[in-house]
Amino acid sequence: MTIRAVVTGVGHYLPDRVVENAEFEKTLETTDDWIRSRSGIERRHFAAEGQTTSDLATRAARAALADAGITADSVDALIVATSTADLTFPSAATMVQAELGMTTGFAFDVQAVCAGFIYALANANALIVSGQAKRILVIGAETFSRIMDWTDRGTCVLFGDGAGALVLEAVEGAGTKADRGILSTDLHSDGRFRDILYVDGGVSKQNTGFLRMQGKEVFRHAVEKLASTATTAMEKAGITSEEIDWVVPHQANIRIISGTAKKLGLPMERVVVTVQDHGNTSAASIPLALSVGKARGQIKSGDLVVTEAIGGGLAWGSVVLRW
Numbered sequence: 506m507t508i509r510a511v512v513t514g515v516g517h518y519l520p521d522r523v524v525e526n527a528e529f530e531k532t533l534e535t536t537d538d539w540i541r542s543r544s545g546i547e548r549r550h551f552a553a554e555g556q557t558t559s560d561l562a563t564r565a566a567r568a569a570l571a572d573a574g575i576t577a578d579s580v581d582a583l584i585v586a587t588s589t590a591d592l593t594f595p596s597a598a599t600m601v602q603a604e605l606g607m608t609t610g611f612a613f614d615v616q617a618v619c620a621g622f623i624y625a626l627a628n629a630n631a632l633i634v635s636g637q638a639k640r641i642l643v644i645g646a647e648t649f650s651r652i653m654d655w656t657d658r659g660t661c662v663l664f665g666d667g668a669g670a671l672v673l674e675a676v677e678g679a680g681t682k683a684d685r686g687i688l689s690t691d692l693h694s695d696g697r698f699r700d701i702l703y704v705d706g707g708v709s710k711q712n713t714g715f716l717r718m719q720g721k722e723v724f725r726h727a728v729e730k731l732a733s734t735a736t737t738a739m740e741k742a743g744i745t746s747e748e749i750d751w752v753v754p755h756q757a758n759i760r761i762i763s764g765t766a767k768k769l770g771l772p773m774e775r776v777v778v779t780v781q782d783h784g785n786t787s788a789a790s791i792p793l794a795l796s797v798g799k800a801r802g803q804i805k806s807g808d809l810v811v812t813e814a815i816g817g818g819l820a821w822g823s824v825v826l827r828w
């Protein structure tokens with residue numbers, strides 16, 4: 506008997522405020538055309554004043570619980586992937602736990618920047634497969650608008666706010682690649698590259714700081730590392746790229762997304778793309794794309810999905826699952 510972590514619910518939340526590229530033309534030396542052509546981004550959502558990451562996460566969690574047809578008190582673990590938690594502590598996860606009225610189980614945050622949701626999924630899978638949890642809410646939620654330097658045109662046009670969530674449940678499988686659920690995970694980090702994407706502040710530095718990025722350097726690592734981890738995850742699952750129905754990549758830049766798909770030998774018709782509407786929402790981007798992909802009718806039950814992400818650290822990884 507093999508226990509699999511199967512997705513039984515998905516949902517997302519995007520803040521009301523939509524900011525089109527053209528709005529940046531008023532304050533920065535930039536154009537809609539530059540942002541579109543270099544990144545694929547057309548618009549992004551920004552949280553309202555006072556709206557926090559746990560607010561966004563709670564709304565996405567409620568949508569995922571409703572989709573699964575379950576209540577929060579039946580969930581025994583809650584993980585939030587985020588680099589922009591409301592407070593230094595407690596975790597955003599415990600705040601969401603309280604908002605949902607979940608008084609049992611345990612909740613914690615995972616911080617692996619844009620790879621955070623992949624890391625959270627790998628953690629959730631390990632908890633389920635080892636029998637430590639049966640039903641887990643896995644949420645990716647961010648308010649990157651709070652760490653933008655609005656005078657830095659090389660970064661502030663690229664990021665957005667949002668949240669997405671999955672319900673994962675322990676289900677008995679046959680132990681083959683035909684099983685629904687997570688089939689493999691693959692994680693990496695290499696702190697030698699910590700200076701190419703980071704926030705120049707933090708608790709022990711005693712300031713919040715702003716996101717800093719050497720865009721070209723990040724780009725240089727991204728396609729190669731993403732294709733490599735996705736290939737490894739597929740090998741671990743015993744599948745080839747021809748069997749993949751959908752690639753759900755981290756939504757940072759359309760050129761990284763298409764470059765990686767090309768390296769994997771997968772046509773863009775099999776890639777879920779939301780970067781044009783969301784920008785880079787860091788740890789929220791994959792669950793947002795999964796939720797939107799399902800709502801669009803792209804991802805269906807039984808489909809084979811490969812997700813991949815890279816971000817600050819550098820940290821990167823991939824998860825293969827059958828939806």
Ligand SMILES: CC(C)(COP(=O)(O)OP(=O)(O)OC[C@H]1O[C@@H](n2cnc3c(N)ncnc32)[C@H](O)[C@@H]1OP(=O)(O)O)[C@@H](O)C(=O)NCCC(=O)NCCS
Pocket residue numbers: 534535536539540543544619658659660662718719720721722723724757758761785815816817
């Ligand atoms: C940031 C990124 C879009 C820049 O695209 P690029 O093609 O590499 O552009 P460059 O960095 O070469 O910049 C070219 C020029 O555009 C300028 N530029 C930067 N941002 C600009 C903007 N918003 N509008 C107009 N010009 C801009 C630069 O200053 C540079 O000008 P210069 O040649 O006079 O110095 C790209 O490097 C990228 O997407 N990198 C990966 C970033 C990412 O995805 N990070 C998150 C990973 S989780």
